[in-house]
Amino acid sequence: MRPFDRIPVHAKSGETMKFKMYHDSNCPYSRKVLIIAAEHGKDDVFEFISPFTPEGQAGIVRENPLAKMPALVIEPGFAIFDSRVICRYVDAFGDAGNSFYPTDPDELWKALRYEALGDGMVDAAIFARQELSRPADKQMPERISKQLSKVDEGLDCLEREIESVSASMTVGTVACSNALAYLDFRWGQKDWRADHPGLAAWYDELKLRPAFKKHDFVESDLLVKKLAAASR
Numbered sequence: 642m643r644p645f646d647r648i649p650v651h652a653k654s655g656e657t658m659k660f661k662m663y664h665d666s667n668c669p670y671s672r673k674v675l676i677i678a679a680e681h682g683k684d685d686v687f688e689f690i691s692p693f694t695p696e697g698q699a700g701i702v703r704e705n706p707l708a709k710m711p712a713l714v715i716e717p718g719f720a721i722f723d724s725r726v727i728c729r730y731v732d733a734f735g736d737a738g739n740s741f742y743p744t745d746p747d748e749l750w751k752a753l754r755y756e757a758l759g760d761g762m763v764d765a766a767i768f769a770r771q772e773l774s775r776p777a778d779k780q781m782p783e784r785i786s787k788q789l790s791k792v793d794e795g796l797d798c799l800e801r802e803i804e805s806v807s808a809s810m811t812v813g814t815v816a817c818s819n820a821l822a823y824l825d826f827r828w829g830q831k832d833w834r835a836d837h838p839g840l841a842a843w844y845d846e847l848k849l850r851p852a853f854k855k856h857d858f859v860e861s862d863l864l865v866k867k868l869a870a871a872s873r
């Protein structure tokens with residue numbers, strides 16, 4: 642098993658070993674991992690494999706029974722998955738003093754709660770988008786509005802708690818800002834800034850950090866091609 646707290650090097654060449662990671666540039670959960678790695682200056686340790694190619698699709702099913710990205714291959718046949726697990730793994734590559742997981746228990750639970758909230762907002766936004774992409778006569782508007790109301794409640798909660806959200810940089814901060822980035826990427830029609838000025842001010846400054854900019858969302862050519870092929 643690869644060591645948990647450092648990036649292994651090749652015994653002979655001394656070069657840093659790369660981790661295969663199932664990832665694509667439009668995946669919000671993967672983005673959390675990349676931001677934390679980049680904040681630690683360790684985002685060059687990945688070799689990306691997109692699940693949107695036939696080989697990538699076969700590989701991800703082999704490595705992650707849930708067939709979801711991100712999945713990080715620790716060693717052949719043993720991948721860890723779910724961004725929450727991978728974020729924690731990758732965080733250990735950085736200096737303990739800059740960890741995104743506070744040592745103070747109260748702060749840690751706060752961070753994990755915000756992580757769950759940010760991820761949950763992304764889950765809901767994705768679900769609503771998937772429902773919207775079904776043929777018009779098969780869509781269920783109540784499903785869409787139910788999911789979007791989770792996003793709205795999440796935004797209101799973050800606005801109310803903006804002092805606490807903005808007080809420190811944790812995995813929760815990354816997840817919440819990631820949810821806002823995802824709304825800008827996929828739900829541009831939703832003007833969330835209008836009713837959430839505190840959140841908007843916080844996020845619009847945070848997103849300028851190099852790690853956040855470097856791993857901004859990019860439409861995936863591979864996904865676009867895959868969807869086009871499926872609709873033919």
Ligand SMILES: N[C@@H](CCC(=O)N[C@@H](CS)C(=O)NCC(=O)O)C(=O)O
Pocket residue numbers: 667668669670707708709710711722723724725760
């Ligand atoms: N809770 C998971 C969610 C991962 C997830 O749903 N990833 C999407 C891509 S953004 C996926 O792979 N979906 C394929 C599927 O659900 O089959 C995490 O945080 O990693």
